[in-house]
Amino acid sequence: MSSLVIHAEALSKSYHHFQVLRDLSFELEAGVCYALFGPNGAGKTTLLKILATVHRPSGGRLMIMGKDVVADRDAVRGRLFLVAHGSHLYDELNAVENLRFAMGLRGLAPSDRDIKLALDRVGVGAFADLKSRYFSAGMKKRLAIAKALLARPPLLLLDEAYSSLDEKGIALVNQVIREATGAGTAVFMTTHDRAKVADVARRAGVLRQGALHELPLTALTGTHELF
């Protein structure tokens, strides 16, 4: 069985007459973390949202685990999980209820113990009964990561994974990525912080004027400008 999780061919995206992405072709294998860089407005989030099936590509072909993202959207959606910039949390539900609801819609029914373990793991176990409206941005990000832990998807998409997080939170994200890739999950993430992602990324790329350029891993530890 092929270990290819993402296969993109001549992918493009335009909003009206503005072309955000042009002719993107790349592949991502299972168990690999890919870090995507680019200046503001380069199209990182757009690409991530195309991978997450939020947006449709304007052209080209995108297969996720052998399924076409346009023709076979629902099958693709069951195989990925997006930790987005928005927390995807309901303010009136507490942490446990938010996790139960998110997993329920994925057809999963985690036990009380699994939920407690996930909340403890991301460091919000003490706030399990607190409505998420009272959570700080960092705590919301941690709760979103707890959802990803419970979902265990073959493809994990992280948008600005380190934003709002403190040092422990950043270490937690990297640990989660290490464990996920170790278990065969492909991770595709956007970030601005190459030093933080250098520990976990096995591939990296930069979006410049809508085109994707593969970066050597040494670029992550260097100090020269990426774009």
Place this chain on the structure above:
Amino acid sequence: MSFFSAIRWIIWKDLLSELRSRENFSSMLFFALAVILIFSFSFSTDQEAVRELIAGVIWVAFGFTAIIGLGKSFAVELQNDCLEALQINPIPKGAIYLGKLLANVIFIFSVELLLLPLFVIFFNLDILEKLPVLLVIMIGGTLGLSALGTLFSALTVQIRAREVMLPILLLPMAVPVFIGAVEATRGLLGGAPFAFYRPWIDLLLVFDVIFIVVSFWVIDFVLDA
């Protein structure tokens, strides 16, 4: 993922959120109370006018109260980009529609049940014997309004002027529901024989089915557009 399980999760989430915030409930109740009070002062000395117009007054209160609730149905999903999460969940979009629809029906019907005693008090109505049929008409009317309102709430959620657009789209389309509900209620409260106003109840239920089927059919396009 079970279709019915997804519906249950959506209903659970929507009702629990509303029970805790009571945002919609308060505004709906205040609006309906204002309508009832204004009409009750207008008709205070004219029982003949009350008999003639009470069905319309009831459905003006119910209809516009429902619009307040329906407007928030999908708008609450904009918070924290929850709509995005709903869209990319591996569940049929029809399950999201039916879950939202049923949560709206339960919620709006509960508000209507609270308003009913106020109509009895302010308009001196005798509805005890007519209550079972009145409840059927109320459920039929609420279902029709919610079926359309839930669809239009999804359709307008991403546009800036959604609060204005929802009633503009909903009210003309809901005319058959209002006609059926008002005529059936007028026949019932006026003491007409059941056979006299039954066709209006039938009309109401037929439009309920049409609106639900059509909305269920197009919701996939609306939510993914």
